[in-house]
Amino acid sequence: MSLKLYTGGTPNGYKIPIFLELLKLKYETIPVNIGQNTQKEDWYLKMNPNGKIPTFVDETTDTTVSESAAILTYLADKYDTERKYSYAPGTKEYIKMLEVTYFQMAGLGPMQGQANHFVKFAKEKIPYAMERYSNETKRVYSVLDEFLKRNKEEYDSDFLVGPHLSIPDVLCIGWVPFLSFIEIDIKEFPNVFKWATKMLEIPEVRKGFTIPNKPFAWNDALPPLDE
Ligand SMILES: N[C@@H](CCC(=O)N[C@@H](CS)C(=O)NCC(=O)O)C(=O)O
Known part of the structure; x- marks a missing residue:
């Protein structure tokens, strides 16, 4: 698959699958185990020198991008052309x-x-x-x-x-x-x-919170992920 998401079950990690689900994009998830410091291995640092999740690769445009807000901005500019989940520059x-x-x-x-x-x-x-x-x-x-x-x-x-x-x-x-x-x-x-x-x-938001796995904590006052 040409869209690849490197992420883990953390607050920053869930942002990208949530947005990808909202945009109805097909993507491959590559789980990164931060408990084992996989994000500090050489192959990962080559993509993201900051050594943190998430990182996103779009092979259709030869783009590798990290920093969750930069990833969402890239996705919005490239794939949310109708501006359903973003706003156009100039507004x-x-x-x-x-x-x-x-x-x-x-x-x-x-x-x-x-x-x-x-x-x-x-x-x-x-x-x-x-x-x-x-x-x-x-x-x-x-x-x-x-x-x-x-x-x-x-x-x-x-x-x-x-x-x-x-x-x-x-x-x-x-x-x-x-x-x-x-x-x-x-x-x-x-x-x-x-x-x-x-x-x-x-x-789509609920689904994003299950990728690559469910959160390590959840607020009981909010709708549960399992119904
Ligand atoms: N500003 C970054 C922060 C990313 C970040 O802090 N990720 C955490 C997980 S929520 C992480 O990878 N922690 C492992 C580490 O610092 O080595 C972003 O928004 O993408």
Whole structure:
């Protein structure tokens, strides 16, 4: 198959299968076991010098791309020509899409990732770091809540940017079911809770969360993956 996705069952890893499913593309998944550090092996580093999942290869255009937001942008520009799940450059929604995309990539993801590390995975429990990243995670989710509120006011939309689902919704939803893993209650953020529930009722989003395998944690307040 000419589209190849290298990924694993993690918040960043699920973003790409979710988008590929929404775009109804056929692709091959190559599971990468980050527990065994497969992402640091030479063959993988040749594709992605950052040594992290996900990485995407499109053999039809000889393109290898890493960084989840860059992958979704590539997919949108190449395969979402009707702009069903993205917005075209030059529109007001495109700029907003960039704003929330960068917020996810530089704010929400890194803060929640560090919170996961210090609260759950670090061998040494460091109260300052645990508190700092948990508090920052809560703060960025209150910002996400505000993005949703403002977009609802402007477009009467249930999504993050403009009238329909787009790249930032996919980038953010990858992380949301893992909030409970660090004992943060999603219901503290009512707009996020409502939006995430709606996102997780979409069959393609649910399917994406099973590729290459189901998540290591899930928020019980959200629709379960198995019914
Ligand atoms: N900014 C990157 C982050 C990717 C990332 O942090 N991936 C994690 C899994 S969620 C990973 O590969 N961790 C293993 C490692 O750091 O070696 C993206 O959005 O693609």
